[in-house]
Amino acid sequence: SQQGEEDPQALSIQEGENATMNCSYKTSINNLQWYRQNSGRGLVHLILIRSNEREKHSGRLRVTLDTSKKSSSLLITASRAADTASYFCARGDNDYKLSFGAGTTVTVRA
């Protein structure tokens, strides 16, 4: 069973626009991570936010975490064609395992 559920399942935006995707989870976490997967490739770690953090930035990425609502969001600002990919959230347990959601597919139109 998936411990992280992304919303929406798919997103299509124009280049230069912002993309926002959300992740909900059911049980307590040690951290919440976001990964990107380009077609036919492995997953690439983007950003990790700890359970005691509320917001984190990395370049054009902004992640928020609301542990009271058991949810997180990933914002990609000023999107580019190269941002076209699937994005996964993953719940980090205390014992180093990760549980992944089904992902959000983002398409950036030129």
Next chain:
Amino acid sequence: DAGITQSPRYKITETGRQVTLMCHQTWSHSYMFWYRQDLGHGLRLIYYSAAADITDKGEVPDGYVVSRSKTENFPLTLESATRSQTSVYFCASRSTGSANYGYTFGSGTRLTVV
């Protein structure tokens, strides 16, 4: 990423055959993982290992066997392949210490069971 290598990249096998997927990492990461990725299911954990000779079941271990005699290698064996095991398999590793580290993934093995 060149630090974690999966082989083969593609594999077609017949139902009932044994097949082994290889995973090799060059960082001496203690933790290694095997996931399968299927449409509509995201990634599901098959087996994981905290160190050499220490392995444990994940969410979907049935039909799979792992071993870890050396820190750098973590092969996954399908003892008797079934069509339901057609999937993309990803190996991942993580460094020791705090749980607040991301995984590094291999490029995956696309397995088709016919």
